[in-house]
Amino acid sequence: MSQPKISFYNLAWRWHFYAGLFVAPFMVLLALTGIIYLFKPQLDPLLYRDLMTVQAGHHSLNADEQMRRIEMAYPQARIKQYLPPINAEHSAQFVVIRDGRELNVFLDPYRGTILGEQDAKLNLQAVARSLHGKLMIGTVGDRLVELAAGWGVMLVVSGLYLWWPRGRSGAGVLWPRLGKRGRIVWRDLHAVTGFWGAGLLLFMLLSGMTWTGVWGKQYAEVWNRFPDAMWNNMPKSDIEARSLNDSARQTVPWALENTPMPVSGEHAEHMNHGGAATGPAAPGIPLQQMVDIATARQVEPGYSITLPSTAEGVFTIAVFADDPRNDATLHVDQYTGTVLADVRWQHYGNVARATEMGVMLHEGKLFGTINQLVMLLVCLMILLSAVSGVVMWWKRRPQGGLGVPPLRHDLPRWKTALVIMFALAILFPLVGVSLIVVWLLDWALLSRLKGEPESASSSS
Template sequence: MSKAPVSFYNQAWRWHFYAGLFVIPFMIVLSLTGIIYLFKPQLDNLMYADLLKANPIGQSLSAEQQLARVQAAYPQAAVSQYLPPVDAHHSAQFVVSEAGRKLNLFIDPYSGIVLGSQDAQNNLQALARAIHGELLIGTVGDRLVELAAGWGVVLVVSGLYLWWPRGRWGAGVLWPRMAARGRLFWRDVHAVTGFWGSLLLLFMLLTGMTWTGFWGQKFADVWNQFPAVMWNDLPKSGVEARSLNKPESQTVAWAMENTPLPASTPPAVDPHAAHNGHNMADMAPVASGQIALQQVVDIAQARGVTPGYSITLPQGKEGVYTIAISADDPRNDATLHIDQYSGEVLADVRWQHYNLVAKSVEAGVMLHEGKLFGLANQLLMLAVCLLILLSSVSGLVIWWKRRPQGQLGVPPLRHDLPLWKTAVVIMVALGVAFPLVGISLVVIGLVDWLVVSRVRRVEMA
């Protein structure tokens, strides 16, 4: 029986190696892009001050007048979104599509001057967010990030077992032995940073996974539910609100992603009447009788929506205006859907309508993004990212220094030791909790048994 802990330690070492081999490149990418997105407010003010600032002189133009100025400057563009100024000193923003490009256009709401444009998908923050979420390769990238996050949990669990001091505390356990050199020093750095960052890393992994396309969507379908009565009497479009979120930008909060988008009810229209919709080049024309954009702004103000919200314009004849803000303080979250013809508020969902799980996730996501407590939150998350980077780099150094010449360096597995059932239970539980991890565990186990172990036995023969 005395050999069982050795077997479990050996197996944990092996899985920690496999997890690290796969996860570390992703952790480095996610940490670097996360740091960029973490300081978005400061970087935007530094890089785009000329686009973001307005000169508050005189009376501001209405949203309709601002829209007319944008359409005059970009007559072939299709307008999809309007972001009113957050205060008197900031510009308004329109999101448009023109000649296959998506642009952010900034306009001074007082003078009506278009201050300039920004590529909506290829600016620093948009790229950082898109890489962070799906590595710029769509669904495949999303699944890879999700798989890396799941394996990151395996990495933390196995790493904590390997770190456990077993009667020895102090240097090398809670802090590195500074007099150590070579592999021993890097081992201490890896173990100590991994320990101190373990709970925060788990928090980052789990809150990040709520946005993934497979696990995150299944999690939302089970735990993020609103009373059916909120949607029973509404005409529905058959599209979920998650369609408004894009890899490079977020419109609706996580809590709203799996809710249905309502549909507007078109009035009887004279087929010979002129269209007066906002859509131009590549958007479907909207029937006459659509309410003015300023009216939607007035609805948002009348209902006390926190500044910083966006207004997504209707897509097609049954589309709705969507007023949405995923606020730094999630208690200010709001999502309103407006009938584009009558101006009726079809849905108005706030923080108080979220269930406990949705509230927890929203607060966790804002903490993850460094928004909940201002600069202190940003600095805390920066420290976590730096710990992850240090642990990742030190792990690579340890592997490089101890790997056998010309080999991958997989820790050997002794087959003469008894099976420790706890290890099986832990790995099965992780595989069930994170299905992509479970599938990959089976694949790696088969490869390990069929290829790696047999190759080693041949080499030793």
């Protein structure tokens, strides 16, 4: 069997090694937290049954009476959000801010009794979501996750090149040689799993990156556009709808994140430059009217109502639906009850529609249990690839060395490496910058260290 061109093969192997070294810990974390969030519909009722379920009654309290009960129980708190019951046996939920903490408070909508509370950012799903998106360390975590996802793309592409059969077929290519021992069986598990899961993993990485702070924001600004006329007939601030989302809770859909927040008309002329707040909210309309608007406009159950926090703010009725075709985002003037914006699926552009569909597939929501099981399989394949890759490295590492795949002296690294760097720098800015840094370190330090073995090809 003819050998592949050793120079480029070794380059691909070397960069696959570096990418795996950085990406593996993140992929394990993302897979584990992803599994937790994936099964949120099953886990939440199991873990928080006493908070989430109630015995149905004949008559429920209206939203304003429910809010009054919360205000009585939390007199020093600010009510941030209201989530009406999604069905007759479900509790109502209020999100309140008290002493700097955000709490989920659950209330029986029939009897008005408070069922309990939980820290909105420290319950299981909030922690899993925050770890998954920002490692629970804010902007730095977001950038690290984005960097790991971008390097993950490089890991998949280089892995496919290393996997390429080159005249072989069957065992070791399409299925693992489980009868073998030692490093060969781990190599087969790693390569075969990576091959069958490559397409799904690329989908997971790219659909997840639409939420990131650098690549995702640029992607949204380029591709996610609404007609300017949609926002011309209302006073609007410089604050974007993404301000309603945080690492623990998704309020508005991705398609709406870079749209401007409207301003309640009565106070629009008093706004400071840039949409700064000039006073506390003082809604002139009741919360129940927001529920009535949602009902009249056929917003799917499961929506939230975010209350205005300033005198210029608006009520926002939003549902981030499992089926994006049922998405709805309404902004309502807090003094007059005028619906300033009502954005639905039909207003999304084609890219926004495809992205929203991708996000729901990513989260396992679009096709119910089947979607969950497919995404679970992807997460398990990620875990197997990460573990098998680490075991392979551990078995081949030299005594006292890192075990970096060798870089031959005849490698024409300039042309190929710079083309790869340039392409990645355009597609994934953070990856491009980090790739240049690592390449310089590799060239200046690692490739000149003594003691790295001229190992055999990883395909053996």
